[in-house]
Amino acid sequence: xxxxxxxxxxxxxxxxxxxxxRRPIVIVPYDPGWEERFAExxxxxxxxLGATARRIEHxxxxxxxxxxxxxxxxxxxxxDDTDDEPRFLPALERAGYVLRVREPGHRMLRTPELDxxxxxxxxxxxxxxxxxxxxxxxxxxxxxRQAYEQLKRELATHExxxxxHYANAKGPFVRRVLARGRAPS
Numbered sequence: 001x002x003x004x005x006x007x008x009x010x011x012x013x014x015x016x017x018x019x020x021x022r023r024p025i026v027i028v029p030y031d032p033g034w035e036e037r038f039a040e041x042x043x044x045x046x047x048x049l050g051a052t053a054r055r056i057e058h059x060x061x062x063x064x065x066x067x068x069x070x071x072x073x074x075x076x077x078x079x080d081d082t083d084d085e086p087r088f089l090p091a092l093e094r095a096g097y098v099l100r101v102r103e104p105g106h107r108m109l110r111t112p113e114l115d116x117x118x119x120x121x122x123x124x125x126x127x128x129x130x131x132x133x134x135x136x137x138x139x140x141x142x143x144x145r146q147a148y149e150q151l152k153r154e155l156a157t158h159e160x161x162x163x164x165h166y167a168n169a170k171g172p173f174v175r176r177v178l179a180r181g182r183a184p185s
Contacts, residue, residue, distance in 0.1 A: 017099050025156040025166050027068050027149075034062040037073050041116050045077055048095035052088050054078040054123040059131045061152070064138045068149050073116045076131050078123035082107055088120060130178060137177050144177050 038058040045056055060074030061067050079088050082105055089099065092109050097118055101108035106127070107120040121128050138145045151173050160166045 017102060021163055022159075022161060023163055025158075025160065025163065026070060027153050027156045028071050029068050030064075030066050031062075031071065032065075034069075034071075034073055037116070038063070038075065041073060041075050041118070044095055045075065045092070045118065048091040049077070049079075049088055052079055052091070054080070055128075057132060057135075059119070059135050060117075061138075061148075063135050064145060067138060067145050068153070071115060075116065075118045076128065077118055077120045078125075078128055079120060080123060082120055082122050082125075092118065092120075133178055134174055137180070148173060148177075 035058070042056045042058075045053060055076070055078040057063075057076040058073070059076045060072070061069030062071070062073045077088075081087070085107070089107065089109075093099065096111065097109035097116075098112060099107065100110050100117075105122060105125055109118045109120070110116060119131070138148060148170075151170060155166055155169050158166075158169075160169075
């Protein structure tokens with residue numbers, strides 16, 4: 001089940017830097033250029049953080065060949081401790097990223113153009129494995145990939161009070177896919 005909208009609003013008010021955003025959700029066909037864009041961002045982050053970045057992974061729908069997506073490249077970066085912001089946040093901001101989410105265990109920064117999201121998690125956080133497992137499952141299973149694309153296209157037809165409500169609405173599907181594990185169907 002997705003989070004109750006009122007609970008979600010309270011959470012968003014507590015963690016969003018700059019407040020909620022109401023924007024249309026636009027789903028576009030898969031673009032092979034997303035992989036190149038990720039490679040550019042990975043190098044930008046690597047230069048900014050050096051060894052502080054434990055892992056830099058392409059996640060989200062743009063990381064799944066053939067899957068239509070919002071044209072926003074999601075990057076997962078792991079560090080030792082997300083609460084130790086001085087070790088990573090100033091360097092990412094100097095590299096041009098802007099802090100958008102500050103919540104326990106997670107920071108999200110993005111480009112001013114809103115076309116790249118950088119999710120920072122502790123390397124040992126279970127959420128890292130969830131991101132990677134979901135990505136890998138969609139890469140392996142054409143049935144899950146097609147069902148996810150259909151869901152995203154349907155959800156994109158709704159008006160959402162904030163883009164995070166759209167993401168929240170996908171939650172039950174994501175949990176079902178993860179519950180089935182990594183084996184292809």
